[in-house]
Amino acid sequence: MTKPGFTTRHVHADRLLNHPTDGAVHASTTNSVLFEFDKTQDLVDVFQGKKVGHVYSRSSSGSVTALQNIITDLEGGIASVCFATGMAAISSTFLSLFKAGDHIIVSQYLFGNTRSFMDTLADLGIELTFVDVTSIRDVIAAKQPNTRAVYAETIANPVTQVSDARAIGKWCEENSLLFMVDNTMTPPPSFDAKAMKASLVMCSLTKYIAGHGNVLGGAIIDMGTFDWTKFANIKSQYQVADESLWGITQIKKKGLRDMGATLSSQSAHLISVGLETLTLRMARSNENALKLATYLEGHAQIERVYYPGLANHPQHFIAREQLGTYGAVLSFDLIPGIEPCEFLDKLKLVLSATHLGDTRSLALPVASTIFFENGQRERARMGITETMIRLSVGIEDIDDLVADFEQALQRSSR
Numbered sequence: 001m002t003k004p005g006f007t008t009r010h011v012h013a014d015r016l017l018n019h020p021t022d023g024a025v026h027a028s029t030t031n032s033v034l035f036e037f038d039k040t041q042d043l044v045d046v047f048q049g050k051k052v053g054h055v056y057s058r059s060s061s062g063s064v065t066a067l068q069n070i071i072t073d074l075e076g077g078i079a080s081v082c083f084a085t086g087m088a089a090i091s092s093t094f095l096s097l098f099k100a101g102d103h104i105i106v107s108q109y110l111f112g113n114t115r116s117f118m119d120t121l122a123d124l125g126i127e128l129t130f131v132d133v134t135s136i137r138d139v140i141a142a143k144q145p146n147t148r149a150v151y152a153e154t155i156a157n158p159v160t161q162v163s164d165a166r167a168i169g170k171w172c173e174e175n176s177l178l179f180m181v182d183n184t185m186t187p188p189p190s191f192d193a194k195a196m197k198a199s200l201v202m203c204s205l206t207k208y209i210a211g212h213g214n215v216l217g218g219a220i221i222d223m224g225t226f227d228w229t230k231f232a233n234i235k236s237q238y239q240v241a242d243e244s245l246w247g248i249t250q251i252k253k254k255g256l257r258d259m260g261a262t263l264s265s266q267s268a269h270l271i272s273v274g275l276e277t278l279t280l281r282m283a284r285s286n287e288n289a290l291k292l293a294t295y296l297e298g299h300a301q302i303e304r305v306y307y308p309g310l311a312n313h314p315q316h317f318i319a320r321e322q323l324g325t326y327g328a329v330l331s332f333d334l335i336p337g338i339e340p341c342e343f344l345d346k347l348k349l350v351l352s353a354t355h356l357g358d359t360r361s362l363a364l365p366v367a368s369t370i371f372f373e374n375g376q377r378e379r380a381r382m383g384i385t386e387t388m389i390r391l392s393v394g395i396e397d398i399d400d401l402v403a404d405f406e407q408a409l410q411r412s413s414r
């Protein structure tokens with residue numbers, strides 16, 4: 001049999017990758033914090049990394065390992081570590097790999113909480129340069145002798161800027177820099193992290209992968225493309241036999257074991273169930289988003305729509321060529337005179353809620369909520385207007401979504 005397709009692999013992943021012995025189609029959910037050993041020497045050997053096993057659930061458990069096997073396969077990487085949330089995956093990874101005096105080139109268009117976390121890194125003495133990652137020239141210009149990494153998101157939200165990942169990945173490879181990509185907005189197979197030469201992929205499992213707004217989780221995946229012997233910050237004790245695992249070993253020990261934002265067994269199970277339908281949900285949401293963006297763009301009461309699928313989007317070509325899809329998040333500005341909160345209150349089907357990547361369509365005004373703390377100047381730099389509304393498009397029937405916007409816009413007529 002030829003290698004099964006992407007969706008087939010998702011649906012059967014738990015069974016085929018984790019081999020439950022009793023015919024179960026899901027890996028079992030471990031409830032134990034500790035693990036006993038018949039022979040104490042085996043406990044010692046697992047502690048020392050000479051044998052594979054679990055000793056304490058903060059560091060690893062069967063349930064989380066089962067999900068990690070699926071996530072690694074999904075992303076096409078060599079290893080992954082799951083965390084309690086996407087932010088835990090991001091913060092733990094940065095704190096395990098970098099130290100004062102390092103320099104990181106960071107996208108100026110970031111998820112709000114990640115942007116806020118960058119201030120914490122700066123306070124710890126890590127130098128950051130925020131650049132426009134839609135332009136490889138700006139990225140290259142930011143390089144310093146102490147630069148260790150570039151950090152970007154595939155499609156940023158809410159303004160939907162698209163990183164030039166292919167060019168950045170190639171340049172990072174040529175300069176032995178770590179290329180870290182948050183692909184939450186475009187989960188596989190849309191963003192081919194390996195082809196883009198990403199070194200580490202970070203992902204909020206809470207969003208499209210779990211997909212149903214009922215569980216939090218995050219992951220970091222090593223794509224196996226980076227030469228860790230060229231990275232100055234790997235501690236000697238984590239320079240294990242297989243050089244390709246140096247990075248993930250340090251993230252596992254310092255980031256997960258020492259910082260402790262462990263994913264629960266029950267959450268791991270819920271995420272693995274959610275991701276069985278990832279491709280179906282993504283296809284439907286993406287299709288809905290393109291139709292809705294086109295509808296909104298043509299409406300007299302909409303001033304502007306931000307969506308990479310529209311031909312007039314500044315990175316439409318990059319998205320088409322590098323992502324093969326345009327995601328399911330779009331933003332728009334209403335014409336002056338229509339107040340965003342009042343408009344959102346008129347929507348009946350679309351929920352006023354933060355979060356994205358859900359089966360349900362969700363909307364919120366961004367300047368007064370997720371980017372409130374950033375202040376107007378920073379918002380302007382990120383391209384966020386004061387009246388912008390972000391919409392995460394769900395899997396509902398498109399006619400119902402369009403009808404909901406139609407009635408709300410009609411009732412908002414000036």
Ligand SMILES: *Cc1c(COP(=O)(O)O)cnc(C)c1O
Nearest residue numbers: 085086087111182184204206217
């Ligand atoms: C939501 C999100 C995160 C954080 O994930 P949580 O699971 O909510 O902690 C990180 N990056 C992006 C792009 C996100 O959308």
